[in-house]
Amino acid sequence: MKHPYLLLVVALILFGTTNAQEISDTSFGKGMINFVAKDSSFSVKFAPRFQVRYMADWQHDGDNYGSAEQNFLVRRARLKFDGFVFNPRIKYKIELGLSNRDISGANQFNRNTPRYILDAVIKWNFYENFELWAGQTKLPGNVERVVSSGNLQFIDRSILNSRFNIDRDAGIQLRHHTNLGGDFFIREKIAVSQGEGRNVTQGNEGGLQYTARLELLPFGWFKSGGDYSQSDLKRESTPKLMIGATYDYNQDAVKTRSNLGSYMFLSDGSLYETDQSTIFVDAMFKYKGFSFMGEYANRDADNPVAVEANGSPAVDSDGLPTGDVVLIGNSINLQAAYLFENNYEIAARFSTADYDAITGRAMEEQYTLGVSRYVVGHKLKVQSDFTYGTAGGNADFLEFRIGFDVHL
Numbered sequence: 001m002k003h004p005y006l007l008l009v010v011a012l013i014l015f016g017t018t019n020a021q022e023i024s025d026t027s028f029g030k031g032m033i034n035f036v037a038k039d040s041s042f043s044v045k046f047a048p049r050f051q052v053r054y055m056a057d058w059q060h061d062g063d064n065y066g067s068a069e070q071n072f073l074v075r076r077a078r079l080k081f082d083g084f085v086f087n088p089r090i091k092y093k094i095e096l097g098l099s100n101r102d103i104s105g106a107n108q109f110n111r112n113t114p115r116y117i118l119d120a121v122i123k124w125n126f127y128e129n130f131e132l133w134a135g136q137t138k139l140p141g142n143v144e145r146v147v148s149s150g151n152l153q154f155i156d157r158s159i160l161n162s163r164f165n166i167d168r169d170a171g172i173q174l175r176h177h178t179n180l181g182g183d184f185f186i187r188e189k190i191a192v193s194q195g196e197g198r199n200v201t202q203g204n205e206g207g208l209q210y211t212a213r214l215e216l217l218p219f220g221w222f223k224s225g226g227d228y229s230q231s232d233l234k235r236e237s238t239p240k241l242m243i244g245a246t247y248d249y250n251q252d253a254v255k256t257r258s259n260l261g262s263y264m265f266l267s268d269g270s271l272y273e274t275d276q277s278t279i280f281v282d283a284m285f286k287y288k289g290f291s292f293m294g295e296y297a298n299r300d301a302d303n304p305v306a307v308e309a310n311g312s313p314a315v316d317s318d319g320l321p322t323g324d325v326v327l328i329g330n331s332i333n334l335q336a337a338y339l340f341e342n343n344y345e346i347a348a349r350f351s352t353a354d355y356d357a358i359t360g361r362a363m364e365e366q367y368t369l370g371v372s373r374y375v376v377g378h379k380l381k382v383q384s385d386f387t388y389g390t391a392g393g394n395a396d397f398l399e400f401r402i403g404f405d406v407h408l
Helices: 004-019 159-164 223-228
Strands: 033-036 043-059 069-085 087-097 117-127 130-138 168-181 184-193 209-217 240-253 255-257 260-263 274-287 290-301 329-339 344-355 364-376 380-391 394-407
Touching (some): 159 344, 223 240
Antiparallel strands (some): 168 184, 255 260, 290 329, 329 344, 380 394
16 A cells, blocks of 8 residues: 555545535635534544745855755645544644655654654643643644744744754643733643654653743733744734743753754663753744744753763764764744735844854854745745855855745
8 A cells, every 4th residue: 555645535535525414614724624523523624735845055165155056845745634522622633744854764763664643642621721632742842843834934944943942742741721810811831751752662762851831921812823823914903922931851861952863872772861951932922914933942961972881982883983962052043024915924034053062063143034925824825035044153055945835
C-alpha cells in the first residue's frame, strides 16, 4: 500500500458524503469535510494544506556574494483532522505530515521510520475552565512556535525559533484560564513530556521534560484566537495584548537542543545526559491593522560539553571526537507589520542568536523585510521576504523567498 493516507482521505470523503447527518459551513478555508454523526456522538473536520516556495541564496565569501543557489520546495504538505468524541467537551486533533521536511528524522529511536505524525492529542474539558491534554502536540513554549506555520506573516519562522524552540513532544498537559476582573484574563499551562521530541518509540532515554507557561491578557481576548495568529487580519478595534513567559526544564536531556537537535552519543553507544533549561518571554500586540510580536529566549545546561565517564571529551565508536555540545545562549526576535485595507501587508523583522563561547558558534543577526497579499486570510495567501544575515558581525548571506499557502 504505497499511499495509505490518500486511501484514508478517499474513504473519509465517501463515508462523509453518504452517511453524514449534516455537512455544513464548507466554504473555502473552513475545512473540506465537516461530518457529524447522526446521534451526535462524534464529529470530524478534515482540512488539507500545503506551502510551496522559491528561494534564492547568495553566500558571502569574505569579499563578495557568489552566484545564487536556487531551490523550489514543497515546504509543508499536511492533512488535519479535528472534532469531538462522545460529547463536545472531549476534543481531538490529528495532523499528518507528507512533505520530506515534515517526515524527516528517522533514527533508531523511532524504528528508522518516517515521522508522519505531527499531532495526535485528545483534549478533555473536565471541569469549568480546566482542560487536560494527552498525546503528542506542541509544548507551551514561545509564542512564535505555537503559532501554526499556516498563520505566519513571513515565509517562515525566525532564527530564535529554529535555534531555541522546544517544539512537539508526547505527554500530558493541564491548561486553565480565569478572569481577574473586567477584561483582564490569565492563562496557565503545565506540561510533563518525554523530553525527546515527536515520534520517539524506543523508550525514554533521558529524564522527563517539565514545562510551565503563564499568559496575561490585560485588555481581553483577541478576536478569533488572534494572539496565536500573526498579522491583524481581524483589525482589532481596541488594543489587544498578550504577555507570556515559559520555563522549561529537561532533566537528563540527551539531545543538543533540549528535545531537538542531535543525540549525544558516547564511545560505548550510550547517551550523554545533562539537565537543560530554557526560558522564553514574549508578547503579542494588535490594533487596527498594526501587529507586533517580541520574543526573548535563553537556554542553559549544567554540563553543556559531552564527555565520557572519565571526564575526557566524548568520542564515537571509532575513537574520533564527536564535538557534541548543547546549544546554549540567548536570542531576541522582534517583528512588526501593518495590514492595509486592500489586505496587502508590509512587515519587518530583526532577529539575533548569541551563543555561549563554549559552543564555538558566532553570533547571528538577521534583518528581514516582507510583503504579503492575503486573498482569503491565512487560508490563501502569497508571501515574499528578503533577508540580510550576518555572522560574527560580518556579512554572511542574502536570501530572497516567495511562496504561497493553500489551506482548505
